[in-house]
Every structure is written in C-alpha cells, then in structure tokens.
Amino acid sequence: MLTGSEMAVVDANAAALGVPRKQLMESSGHALAREIREHVDPGATVTVVAGRGNNGGDALVAARFLDAYDLRTCLLGRPETITTDIARENWDALGRAEYPTEQVRDSTSFGLADPDLVVDAMLGTGIAGDLREPAATAARAMNDSDATVLSVDVPSGLDAETGTLAETAVDADHVVTFHDTKPGLDDLDATVTVADIGIPDAAELFVERGDLLRLDRDPASHKGDNGEVLIVGGGPYTGAPALAAQSALRGGADLVRVACPERIAREIQGYSENLIVLPYDGDRLAPEHVDWLADRADAHDTLVLGPGLGDADETLDAVAELLGRFDGTAVVDADALQVVPEVDTDADLLCTPHQGELLGMGGETSDDWRERTDLVESFAAELGVTLLVKGPYDIVSDGDRTRVGRTGNPGMTVGGTGDVLAGLTGALACVQAPLDAAALGAYANGAAGDRVVDDRGNGLVATDLLDAIPTVLWGGADD
Numbered sequence: 068m069l070t071g072s073e074m075a076v077v078d079a080n081a082a083a084l085g086v087p088r089k090q091l092m093e094s095s096g097h098a099l100a101r102e103i104r105e106h107v108d109p110g111a112t113v114t115v116v117a118g119r120g121n122n123g124g125d126a127l128v129a130a131r132f133l134d135a136y137d138l139r140t141c142l143l144g145r146p147e148t149i150t151t152d153i154a155r156e157n158w159d160a161l162g163r164a165e166y167p168t169e170q171v172r173d174s175t176s177f178g179l180a181d182p183d184l185v186v187d188a189m190l191g192t193g194i195a196g197d198l199r200e201p202a203a204t205a206a207r208a209m210n211d212s213d214a215t216v217l218s219v220d221v222p223s224g225l226d227a228e229t230g231t232l233a234e235t236a237v238d239a240d241h242v243v244t245f246h247d248t249k250p251g252l253d254d255l256d257a258t259v260t261v262a263d264i265g266i267p268d269a270a271e272l273f274v275e276r277g278d279l280l281r282l283d284r285d286p287a288s289h290k291g292d293n294g295e296v297l298i299v300g301g302g303p304y305t306g307a308p309a310l311a312a313q314s315a316l317r318g319g320a321d322l323v324r325v326a327c328p329e330r331i332a333r334e335i336q337g338y339s340e341n342l343i344v345l346p347y348d349g350d351r352l353a354p355e356h357v358d359w360l361a362d363r364a365d366a367h368d369t370l371v372l373g374p375g376l377g378d379a380d381e382t383l384d385a386v387a388e389l390l391g392r393f394d395g396t397a398v399v400d401a402d403a404l405q406v407v408p409e410v411d412t413d414a415d416l417l418c419t420p421h422q423g424e425l426l427g428m429g430g431e432t433s434d435d436w437r438e439r440t441d442l443v444e445s446f447a448a449e450l451g452v453t454l455l456v457k458g459p460y461d462i463v464s465d466g467d468r469t470r471v472g473r474t475g476n477p478g479m480t481v482g483g484t485g486d487v488l489a490g491l492t493g494a495l496a497c498v499q500a501p502l503d504a505a506a507l508g509a510y511a512n513g514a515a516g517d518r519v520v521d522d523r524g525n526g527l528v529a530t531d532l533l534d535a536i537p538t539v540l541w542g543g544a545d546d
Contacts, residue, residue, distance in 0.1 A: 079275070093128055096128020096132065099243055101132075113138050114141065115140045115185075117141065123149075124157050126140075130161055173200065179208040182212075184217060189202045190223040191221065192221055195226035197234065198223060215241070216239045217241045219243060220243075221242065221252065224237055239257045243260045245262050246261070246262075247261060274507070278506060279507070281507065295369075296323045296490070298312045298315065300373060301375040302331070302379075308486075311493070312324075312325045312490055316494070318491040320369075323343065324345050326345045329346035345363065347359060351379055351381070351382050352385045357392065364389070365393070369397070372403045373386075373489065383403070386403045391412050394412075395415070398493045400418075405428070415453070415501050417453045418452050418453070421457045430443070430446040436460040440471060472510050475516050476513075481527060484529050507540075512532065515535035515538075518538070
C-alpha cells in the first residue's frame with residue numbers, strides 16, 4: 068500500500084529511471100479503458116468526468132480507446148487551466164481527432180443524463196477534504212444516478228494519505244488504482260482493481276530525485292521548527308564534529324550545537340562563526356559528562372553521536388550510558404558504532420557504518436550489492452535499528468523497508484565525507500522518519516560529491532560537499 072505522497076515519489080523516481088509520467092499516463096489510460104470494457108458492453112453509453120490534473124489526464128487517454136462506446140467526455144473547468152502539460156496534451160489530442168468533448172465551467176452547466184457507466188476522474192491522490200464546485204455537484208449526480216460508477220485511482224473525496232472519506236465523496240462501485248493499493252480503498256464497498264502500469268520495482272528500491280519530494284519547508288515556520296541538532300563529538304579530533312555540524316546546517320536544521328571537550332572548543336568554533344559550541348570539562352568524553360549531555364540531548368530533535376570522539380574505553384562507556392538514557396532519534400557514527408549491538412536503549416538509532424565498521428558491529432557484507440542488501444536488512448532487523456551502510460551502493464534498511472543509493476564516486480573515499488553524511492542525516496532526521504532521512508542523506512551526500520567532481524575534477528575534500536548539499540536538496544538533482 069502506498070499513500071498519495073509516496074506514489075508521487077515513486078512516479079518521479081520512475082521518471083528518473085527513464086519511464087516518464089507521460090508514458091505512465093498512457094498506460095494508466097489504457098488500463099482504465101480495459102476496466103470500462105469489463106463492466107459495460109460495446110455500444111453502451113459512457114460519460115467521462117475529468118478534472119484538470121493528471122487524474123483527469125488518465126481518463127482523457129482512456130477516451131481514445133473507447134471508440135466502440137457512445138462516449139461523452141466532460142472537462143471540469145476551462146482547458147487553459149489544466150494543471151499539467153501532459154494532461155493538456157491529451158485534451159488537445161481529443162480535440163484534434165474530433166472526439167466530442169464538453170467544458171463544465173460551473174455547477175449549473177453540469178448534467179449527467181443517464182449513462183450506463185460514469186467515470187469519476189475528477190480528483191486524484193493529491194487532493195483531500197470536501198469537494199468544491201463543480202466537482203461537488205458532479206459527485207452528487209453520480210451518487211444519485213443508476214449508472215455504474217468507476218473511479219480512477221481513488222474515488223474523488225478520498226484522502227489518499229489517511230484513508231478518510233469526505234462526506235461529499237463519490238460513492239464508487241468500482242475503482243481502478245495504479246501500481247499499488249492506496250489507504251482507504253480496502254474499506255470501500257467497491258471492487259478495487261490494481262493495474263500494473265509499468266513502473267519498475269527499482270522506482271521503490273533505488274533512491275532517486277523523486278525522494279526529494281519528501282522535503283517541505285513551511286514558509287511560516289520559525290527558528291527551531293525545522294530541527295535542532297546536538298552533535299556530540301571531538302576530543303582526539305576536531306575536524307569531524309565541525310564538518311558534521313556545518314553539514315547539519317546545510318541540511319536544513321535551524322539550530323546546531325556541538326558539545327565537545329573544553330580543550331578543543333575554541334578550535335572547533337574557529338571553523339565557522341555559524342557553529343554554537345557547548346564545552347565540557349576534560350580532554351575527551353567520559354561517564355562524568357553524561358548527566359550534563361543527557362539534559363541537553365533531550366532538548367534537541369536529533370542527537371548525532373560519534374564524529375571525532377575516538378575509541379578510549381571511558382569514551383565508549385559514556386556513549387553507551389548516554390544512548391541508554393536517551394529516547395529520541397540518534398545518528399550513531401564512527402567509533403560510537405561499537406557499542407550499538409550491546410546497548411539497551413529506547414532511542415531510535417540510525418547507524419551509519421562503512422562496511423568495515425559494519426563487520427565490527429557483527430554484521431556481514433558482500434561485494435555483490437544485491438546480496439549485501441539482504442544481509443543489511445537482516446542485520447537491521449536483528450539489531451532493531453536503521454542502518455545506512457556506506458559503499459559504492461549505499462544500503463539503507465530498518466529491517467522492514469530497504470532502499471539503495473547509487474550516488475557518489477571514488478573521490479569520496481577521502482576522510483571527512485562520512486562526518487558530512489552523519490550531520491546531514493541528523494538534520495534530515497529532525498523532519499523525516501529515520502529510514503527516509505537515511506535514504507535522503509545518502510542520496511544528497513553522494514549527489515553533492517558528484518557535482519563537485521563534475522565541476523572540479525579529482526581532488527575532492529569533505530568541505531567541498533557543504534556548498535553543494537543545499538542545491539541538491541532544494542534545487543533538484545541534475546536531470
């Protein structure tokens with residue numbers, strides 16, 4: 068089952084894989100026409116009521132496959148207000164071929180007459196709530212009619228995110244939905260057909276440009292609404308926590324703080340005036356710092372734990388104790404990964420090991436990315452965490468769902484790119500579910516590296532990724 072927003076991601080990923088929405092609309096329209104033929108015989112009267120979006124576009128395609136029927140095609144609105152190019156092209160195709168079409172510009176101009184079958188293609192998966200005019204009048208006419216009602220993808224008025232049915236919704240007898248079922252369809256008193264329209268399985272497996280549709284930033288948001296991240300790192304190293312923090316800012320977090328030993332606080336602050344540094348006593352993380360850190364971690368949306376901490380015994384003891392007391396979302400990276408298999412925590416852990424670190428955690432790996440996918444999924448389920456295992460193909464799994472990232476290049480084996488990924492993923496985890504945050508982080512980190520190498524050639528360093536990340540996330544990846 069896919070929600071409407073997930074279906075939009077899959078559609079866009081299919082386009083990124085070379086199966087454009089125009090091709091999918093043609094397949095959807097053909098599937099709809101096939102379903103119509105299942106319910107009425109040639110010569111029957113069929114009325115198509117099409118909205119101005121891609122849902123209506125599917126029905127406009129279907130009209131070209133219904134020459135054996137007494138067909139009436141109604142567009143709710145003016146043709147110039149059709150919202151997508153591909154839907155408009157299919158409206159224009161009907162006109163050029165001199166199919167009979169009508170425009171319904173207001174509720175008073177709509178009458179259903181008495182067809183044998185009416186096609187509800189008014190509103191698709193992206194619309195929720197009570198229907199507005201003239202769709203509301205058209206829906207009432209369908210519900211009052213003796214005609215068989217066939218809805219396209221979902222009945223108009225069904226919220227494809229929640230499965231909630233509006234009081235004004237179309238009461239469909241049959242639904243033809245595409246690629247996968249949608250929330251709420253199983254609860255309808257209607258037969259539901261799931262039509263295969265040629266979307267490859269890879270559109271759900273591989274992380275592609277469509278996943279960027281998950282990102283949304285409220286224009287009315289205030290400081291902190293888009294996430295606050297606490298980076299706990301540093302001691303033996305200073306660059307790693309600074310890279311993670313700057314990456315979290317580039318990834319969209321509003322506030323990022325770095326908790327680090329006082330000995331290196333000024334040095335970390337020197338990397339950027341954008342950093343907020345919270346020093347604690349000593350040269351490295353130790354158990355005596357956990358109370359202070361736990362209080363601060365609870366005030367943040369995401370904890371990023373590990374960059375530059377080192378692997379001293381007292382540091383790893385402190386990591387385990389901090390995770391044991393934390394119940395939010397924690398991105399665990401670098402040496403801190405060692406404690407994950409044994410730690411008892413209520414936190415949602417998102418772990419970012421490379422393959423060597425995965426082996427150190429007790430996992431298995433393979434040179435074949437398909438075999439590695441199965442191994443990572445199994446290990447994630449065993450640990451009860453989300454894993455982002457870095458490699459030529461990044462494998463992301465929570466033990467239930469698994470995604471594969473294919474961005475990145477050999478130049479990214481340079482030190483520091485993993486710290487950038489940890490911070491970026493921490494920012495995304497403030498506003499996304501752990502699996503989606505990990506998938507988007509892997510995609511954006513790799514795509515940023517690809518842009519840098521395309522622009523400059525070899526010799527990439529981790530700081531090069533920072534400027535490229537926002538363009539990848541909000542400017543769209545290269546076509």
